[in-house]
Amino acid sequence: MTIRIGFVGCGLIAGFHAAGLEHVPDAEITAVFDVDDARRNRFADAHSARAVTSLDELVAAVDAVYVTTWTAAHPDAVEAVAAAGLPVFCEKPLGVDLATAQAMEATVRAAGVVNQVGLVLRSSPAFRWLREQVRSGRHGVPMSMVFRDDQYLPTRGMYASTWRGDPALAGSGALLEHSIHDLDLIEWILGDIVSVNAVTDFAHEIDGIEDQVSVIMRTAEGAQAVLSSTWHDIDSRPSQRSVEVFCRSGHLAVEGDWFGPVRQQTSTEDPQTLEGRELVDSIRPIDGIAGNPDADFVHAVRTGQPAHPDFAVAVRAHVLADAAYRSASEGGAPIDVRVTRSDEQPPTG
Ligand SMILES: NC(=O)c1ccc[n+]([C@@H]2O[C@H](COP(=O)([O-])OP(=O)(O)OC[C@H]3O[C@@H](n4cnc5c(N)ncnc54)[C@H](O)[C@@H]3O)[C@@H](O)[C@H]2O)c1
Structure with a gap:
């Protein structure tokens, strides 16, 4: 089964993860969202994905989500992804301070979703x-x-x-x-x-x-x-x-x-x-580590095992x-x- 991947945030680091995903069989970027229309459309075109115009639309269209916005926007995106019950990969730092990071960890733990961070x-x-x-x-x-x-x-x-x-x-x-x-x-x-x-x-x-x-x-x-x-x-x-x-x-x-x-x-x-x-x-x-954090994430999504x-x-x-x-x-x-x-x-x- 192909894992459908979504991205919220289509900037520099999203491009690195997209490159990592190219080496992962049966995973494809299917929908992407960015508050910057030009970036969203460029990233969507580059990966033959659908450019969507809201986070709600994104989580409805995919099996797992990368949160690759600037740091202050991570918590809202993670909350929306976790509320939809989807696995989430969030870039580091999780949030702008320790309290925010702790709250985000509590959110994904309570939702019971696979979660991985970009400490690559x-x-x-x-x-x-x-x-x-x-x-x-x-x-x-x-x-x-x-x-x-x-x-x-x-x-x-x-x-x-x-x-x-x-x-x-x-x-x-x-x-x-x-x-x-x-x-x-x-x-x-x-x-x-x-x-x-x-x-x-x-x-x-x-x-x-x-x-x-x-x-x-x-x-x-x-x-x-x-x-x-x-x-x-x-x-x-x-x-x-x-x-x-x-x-x-x-x-x-x-x-x-x-x-x-x-x-x-x-x-x-x-x-x-x-x-x-x-x-x-x-x-x-x-x-025994494969050396591709994106492959690790997709593996965790596919198997439901904890990510790391x-x-x-x-x-x-x-x-x-x-x-x-x-x-x-x-x-x-x-x-x-x-x-x-x-x-x-x-x-x-
Ligand atoms: N793991 C690493 O080595 C590594 C390397 C670089 C960046 N990062 C992290 O990745 C994150 C992004 O960094 P970047 O260099 O890609 O930044 P960037 O500026 O290139 O891209 C960020 C994108 O997020 C979009 N965005 C902001 N708020 C949004 C929202 N609410 N909804 C949708 N899109 C939104 C912006 O329009 C922009 O296109 C940061 O947290 C950064 O610290 C990690």
């Missing part, structure tokens, strides 16, 4: 490799991580999104809008974070949109992580992440955030580098972001973020 870097071969290296224990306990993330101010260039400069639509700046991925990855790789300290700055002087943030985190196992995220003016530089982890007897590095290169140096072996196909082939047999990462995972990333903002507003004071839950769920697809 959990599918990245490079970060899956790093996680496996750290969590295997073969390099000894993790001690420190330096996670550097940068991109040009995304109100221009390929993002061309004025909404990213408006806190009412984006929530806030570099940390929530972009580096929520990084907070999620850091805990996913290093284990439970127990405390967060942060500072934020506003070099571009856009109210409520921080463009420099540094976050220091400690884990329950005693590791330290430092996240540095910057929005600059170097338009020729694509969004880039660079991550280094020191375990007691191993140094691990990610230099390209999907296909590597990744590097490891240990106290007993020669340095090694992996990238591209070799990296994919090395991690896939170990974690789901809204509950996203709420935890929101908790970490919220703690960082609270710390920054208190001059970098430590914020306790200890949890008693485990967010480890088996991957689907």
Whole structure:
């Protein structure tokens, strides 16, 4: 049976998911909606889908929905999709703040619908490799991580999104809008974070949109992580992440955030580098993750099994972001973020 997919929001990230869906058998984009008529019609034409003029019309026409609007419009769309009893894939961040994200998670839980969030870097071969290296224990306990993330101010260039400069639509700046991925990855790789300290700055002087943030985190196992995220003016530089982890007897590095290169140096072996196909082939047999979050979502829709990462995972990333903002507003004071839950769920697809 072909799964009929709908999109609400036909911008940049919708295009990426549409590309991911092209590799998924028996799934097709059948209806799309955007408040911007030109975008809606262009996206509909590109995917031979029907351009509909309301959310009600959309949910009546499909089996599952991607919510890919700007962030402030996510909650209403998710509520409408959940009320119709349909599976929902919502982009990160879920909402403009923690309370909104928690309410959205409660909505999909109460409706009992399959839900997945766009924390897509959990599918990245490079970060899956790093996680496996750290969590295997073969390099000894993790001690420190330096996670550097940068991109040009995304109100221009390929993002061309004025909404990213408006806190009412984006929530806030570099940390929530972009580096929520990084907070999620850091805990996913290093284990439970127990405390967060942060500072934020506003070099571009856009109210409520921080463009420099540094976050220091400690884990329950005693590791330290430092996240540095910057929005600059170097338009020729694509969004880039660079991550280094020191375990007691191993140094691990990610230099390209999907296909590597990744590097490891240990106290007993020669340095090694992996990238591209070799990296994919090395991690896939170990974690069994297909590496296409859109295929994972369609699989969950088809089988009714829980999707991953789901809204509950996203709420935890929101908790970490919220703690960082609270710390920054208190001059970098430590914020306790200890949890008693485990967010480890088996991957689907
Ligand atoms: N997972 C990732 O790596 C990633 C990457 C980029 C963006 N995102 C997230 O995806 C979301 C969209 O970002 P984007 O870059 O595609 O933005 P975009 O500006 O390119 O597209 C957003 C679209 O939503 C439409 N829209 C806004 N409100 C709407 C509503 N109520 N109903 C229907 N359509 C509406 C806009 O007209 C626009 O076409 C944001 O939440 C962003 O944070 C995630």
